Amino acid sequence: MIVKYRYEGILCGADDGILNFKYEDVSFKKEVLDIVEFKTKYGNFFLDNFYGGMYKYNSDDKYEIIKIVIEKSKPDFNDKNLELDFEIEQYMHKQIDFVVSAINLVTDAFLYVLAPVIYVTNTNDGNSQTCIFPYETPNSSFLGSSQTFREKNFFIKYDVIYLVENLKFVKENNILDIVKYYYNNHKSIHNRPIQFTTLMTCLEIMLVEGKGELSDKISRNVAVIFSRNKEEGNEIYRKLKKLYNIRSKIVHEGKFDTSKYYKKYNKDAYYELELIVLNVIQIFIKHKFIKKDLIEELQGTGYGEFYQKYKN
16 A cells, blocks of 8 residues: 655745746646635635735636645555654655745745645545644745735746755755754744844854854954955944844843944944845855855955955
């Protein structure tokens, strides 16, 4: 007896550009439903409570949905009740969570999953059972943030080979594999102080090793990466010191005040930090850096030298 398990969830924020993408045993498909079919399959809840990027309503009065799918089989397994196997369940949870979070990291998108189910089928007699997936869906609190990505066909510009290669790199790179969860969490938490400290944690994970003052190490390494000359390096260093000081006041005093930073630079500290973190992530991905190698290079490099070598 062979039991087949098929996971399906609605991938909000995705567009047709992702349909040709496949990572290991995870694939994507389009489902087109009229309003009766939609209500029968998903109920009125999703229609009455619109979730951003969940579907595209086309000119034929049809709802276009992008599904994320993964399939596994278990041979010689006697399961007459067609219950959800724990090992399969754990594997699917880990695999789906990785793929969604890693795509968001590589592309800076807002993908999340709704209405996940697993279909359990006995291939001998064709009997099938639908099981509710018992885990919180990846990034489900993104909600409305994904609508713009779907409307603009965000994923059409991404080459399939590029996505596959970089997801493999993220999975093999211990640091980015950790950072992707922090980076996704900063998007889904609607609390600026927590978002700010989470972003700074991303920088600490990527750019700090060993003992020493964290703020100095982070500030210098960011300045080395992005400065084109000594003067610019000193300025970036000072900016990062101020950003880290904002983080310290949140953690140690419970105060989140970016007014001084805005007054000095005429820029929002949160968005400045978010852009820095994203750009450091892209440096890792573009040049396939391992943390140890990157930090060693930064330690022996002066302001402007890293930029000249890699042309960020």
